Amino acid sequence: MPSPDPRPRGSAGPLTELYDVALLDLDGVVYLQEEPIPEAAAALNAARAAGMRLEFVTNNASRRAPEVAALLARVGVAADPVEVVTSAQAAAALLAERLAPGSAVLVVGGDALAGELTDVGLRAVRSADDDPLAVVQGYTAETGWRQLAEATIAIRAGALWIASNGDATFPSPRGPLPGNGALVAAVATATGRSPDEIVGKPHPRLHQESVRRSGAQRPLVVGDRLDTDIEGAINGDCDSLLVLTGVTTPADLIAAGPRQRPDYLAADLRGILEPHPTPTLVPGGAECRGWTVTADAGELRLGGQGLPIDALRALCAAAWSVGSGAEKIVADGPEAESAVAGLSL
Numbered sequence: 001m002p003s004p005d006p007r008p009r010g011s012a013g014p015l016t017e018l019y020d021v022a023l024l025d026l027d028g029v030v031y032l033q034e035e036p037i038p039e040a041a042a043a044l045n046a047a048r049a050a051g052m053r054l055e056f057v058t059n060n061a062s063r064r065a066p067e068v069a070a071l072l073a074r075v076g077v078a079a080d081p082v083e084v085v086t087s088a089q090a091a092a093a094l095l096a097e098r099l100a101p102g103s104a105v106l107v108v109g110g111d112a113l114a115g116e117l118t119d120v121g122l123r124a125v126r127s128a129d130d131d132p133l134a135v136v137q138g139y140t141a142e143t144g145w146r147q148l149a150e151a152t153i154a155i156r157a158g159a160l161w162i163a164s165n166g167d168a169t170f171p172s173p174r175g176p177l178p179g180n181g182a183l184v185a186a187v188a189t190a191t192g193r194s195p196d197e198i199v200g201k202p203h204p205r206l207h208q209e210s211v212r213r214s215g216a217q218r219p220l221v222v223g224d225r226l227d228t229d230i231e232g233a234i235n236g237d238c239d240s241l242l243v244l245t246g247v248t249t250p251a252d253l254i255a256a257g258p259r260q261r262p263d264y265l266a267a268d269l270r271g272i273l274e275p276h277p278t279p280t281l282v283p284g285g286a287e288c289r290g291w292t293v294t295a296d297a298g299e300l301r302l303g304g305q306g307l308p309i310d311a312l313r314a315l316c317a318a319a320w321s322v323g324s325g326a327e328k329i330v331a332d333g334p335e336a337e338s339a340v341a342g343l344s345l
Contacts, residue, residue: 028246
């Protein structure tokens with residue numbers, strides 16, 4: 001039987017008092033594509049006012065740091081480009097470590113990725129006929145068959161293959177859409193190879209660069225994905241906050257394995273400004289601020305009343321403590337039924 005997991009954790013005060021820098025994912029946390037997420041800007045502005053510094057860390061390689069800062073400004077968040085760390089920057093830095101200056105690198109991605117290569121002294125090309133020593137692949141909506149075909153030719157010829165990130169999807173107002181990982185998978189199928197390295201989350205390189213730049217002593221990773229943001233935080237030995245405004249659903253969270261369990265969870269970015277109740281493990285289950293969950297015979301039984309997010313905290317604590325994962329959720333009483341419906345469980 002697995003030993004009790006300490007997550008989710010509680011905090012007596014707001015997270016802004018416990019951590020000096022928030023390492024924030026963007027898509028699904030601050031905005032959805034270019035649409036602002038409600039309450040996000042106000043919460044981040046309040047966090048800055050409380051003394052927390054912000055660092056914006058994105059797996060998206062389709063924008064350069066000044067473009068990201070401009071987009072943040074449009075959704076109400078003031079940001080300096082030096083506060084932005086992208087997977088395109090990380091990929092270019094890695095290639096500059098591996099290759100001689102002026103080396104040709106085949107770009108499967110947008111102008112932002114090509115620009116980062118130029119900035120580190122490499123030569124961005126678009127054809128396998130230019131004999132590239134490496135292929136770098138990052139998301140752009142314009143990527144199609146011809147770009148994937150050039151990558152396939154170069155990789156089969158022996159080029160080093162670096163992917164900016166492996167996200168299979170990214171969130172949008174219409175639901176999850178194919179991400180860079182889906183396009184990487186197409187090339188992997190065609191070549192029979194996997195990328196030599198993926199620099200984006202959950203690999204720690206991106207967060208390590210953010211911590212180095214910001215000088216964070218007590219960083220908090222904030223994201224919406226278990227397989228990138230939260231796993232990346234654990235890989236980088238950082239605490240984490242999951243918000244439910246992007247990809248991860250409450251059912252996904254309850255089913256999360258040990259390497260994808262956040263320290264804290266919140267409905268949205270206002271959770272960074274608030275204390276967090278501590279779920280209490282009890283025999284056969286857990287309790288959290290008015291809610292009780294018992295795990296028995298393949299079921300998680302929820303009873304009590306209170307805020308739906310506290311019900312989710314209790315459900316996670318009970319499931320994770322006994323290793324039961326995504327069990328059938330049974331609601332005892334109308335308040336529990338309402339919470340389960342509100343959480344789409």
